[in-house]
Amino acid sequence: MTGLILKDIYTMLKQTKLLLLFIVVIGFLQDDFILTYGICYASMLPITVLGYDERAKWNKLADMLPYTTNELVGSKYILGALSVGAAAFIMVCIKWLHTLTGKAAFSPNYWVVLLLTVCTAFLLLSVNLPFMFWIGVERGRLLFVIFVVAVLMFAVTALDHLEFIKTQTSLSPLILAAPAATAIILLISFQLSKIAYKHS
Amino acid sequence: MNAIEMKHVSKAYRSFSLNDVSLSLPTGCIMGLIGENGAGKSTTISLLMNTVKRDSGEILILGKDNQSADFHQVKEDIGIVLDEAYFPEVLHAKNVNQIMKRTYRNWQEDIFFNYIRQFQLSERKPFKEYSRGMKMKLAIATALSHQPKLLILDEATSGLDPIIRDEIIEIFNDFTREEDHSVLISSHIISDLEKISDYIAYLHQGKLLFCEEKDRLLEEYGILQVSNTDISAIPQEAILGRKDGKYSSSLCVRRSQISQAFDLEPAGIEEIMLFLAKQEV
Structure with missing residues (x-):
């Protein structure tokens, strides 16, 4: 599978350089919102690569190579994980540089925000990829936007009616559950993507 | 194998x-x-x-x-x-x-x-x-x-x-x-x-019309130019395909089923393919 990941890295090398620059710049801004944005943006890189693959009809060739569907689909998830991991790592490194100069400090809140941001990035990846494998990048993006808007509208309505959320004083159980829930959603997404890939 | x-x-x-x-x-x-x-x-x-x-x-x-x-x-x-x-x-x-x-x-x-x-x-x-x-x-x-x-x-x-x-x-x-x-x-x-x-x-x-050794194909089939009046002398089962003209026809035939009196031209793969395609339409 390393051949597939290497191909993806070569394909997005230009985008990677831009992303690195983007992450470094926003890393120095030290703003939680921008940190979230940078890491979530990294989770979209596999979609960019899928777009290039689609244009080259790479899958026609890839299907003929000695790879299993698990590897062909899984490589995009690994690429997503690598991108998100690298973006988060760079953010932390920059934050650490700031601590050396005394301009910032690692507060517990920082790690919570980082953890939840990484989980959010993986959730985006999990929702995105099955759509992309199913109907292609162009239509998949459209469907993804519709899906996210629908989910957000539903969530906002639901939260208005869930009194216990409003009275919740501590978010710690939610924080603990987030990585486990993300892992489960990633697994489900991977299985859906495999089905979508086989039927695309 | x-x-x-x-x-x-x-x-x-x-x-x-x-x-x-x-x-x-x-x-x-x-x-x-x-x-x-x-x-x-x-x-x-x-x-x-x-x-x-x-x-x-x-x-x-x-x-x-x-x-x-x-x-x-x-x-x-x-x-x-x-x-x-x-x-x-x-x-x-x-x-x-x-x-x-x-x-x-x-x-x-x-x-x-x-x-x-x-x-x-x-x-x-x-x-x-x-x-x-x-x-x-x-x-x-x-x-x-x-x-x-x-x-x-x-x-x-x-x-x-x-x-x-x-x-x-x-x-x-x-x-x-x-x-x-x-x-x-x-x-x-x-x-x-x-x-x-x-x-x-x-x-x-979508149909496989033949899968044969090339040399056998070239040996087995030949092209026969024949006038439309003489065409009845050719056994129907020997004719693989035909192209009819106004006065004469071109036939792709099995050599083994044709009298040696006829002068057959060698058939290339492309000709065999074209004759067969025409026949199948």
Whole structure:
């Protein structure tokens, strides 16, 4: 599978350089919102690569190579994980540089925000990829936007009616559950993507 | 052992179907797959590689059922060139080498770069800047650089100039000097196939009209020019196909069923194919 990941890295090398620059710049801004944005943006890189693959009809060739569907689909998830991991790592490194100069400090809140941001990035990846494998990048993006808007509208309505959320004083159980829930959603997404890939 | 064995394979789509195709490519041989556009050649290749699921029948590649769970391991021994190269446009030959080195267990860098030099391809030029011929050469170099036992080539020589086509045909010919190496090559350029094939399989509108040894085909069939008044003297069962003119007809006939009194011209593969296609319409 390393051949597939290497191909993806070569394909997005230009985008990677831009992303690195983007992450470094926003890393120095030290703003939680921008940190979230940078890491979530990294989770979209596999979609960019899928777009290039689609244009080259790479899958026609890839299907003929000695790879299993698990590897062909899984490589995009690994690429997503690598991108998100690298973006988060760079953010932390920059934050650490700031601590050396005394301009910032690692507060517990920082790690919570980082953890939840990484989980959010993986959730985006999990929702995105099955759509992309199913109907292609162009239509998949459209469907993804519709899906996210629908989910957000539903969530906002639901939260208005869930009194216990409003009275919740501590978010710690939610924080603990987030990585486990993300892992489960990633697994489900991977299985859906495999089905979508086989039927695309 | 046969390198490829298809038994009664069928696949139906809404507007096209491949019906009951059975063919065998003996190990060490080259088979040319011919047929008009849309005849089912690419579908056949997709079925062989199991990228399209068959509706019925059986396919063995290098002795292994192509729907078995470990068929991807058999793909290590298959070199494939499709009608286009399908590499992402930003890659160059050196990138392809690095990717394939991590894809095929038996990848041989030195062989790959020998082909790159032989085909006069730039190692650093992005794929998108290659001409169609250069793209196909890169795909051919890739297919030949991992010690395959079976080459499957789908219109691999189209878009190449006659000189390089001849060179590549010679490479495919050399490839089968190893007794366990086989080639399945589909092409519109029948003269190329006539040069190198041991077997010819002819697909027409999703049906396999014949799969025969090339030499036997050339020996068995002949072209007979006959006036329309004499045509009744030819046994109907001997006529494979005909082209009728105002005063005379051209017939593709079985030599064994025709009187030696008739003067038969040799029939080329292309002529046999055209006569048969006409007959089938």
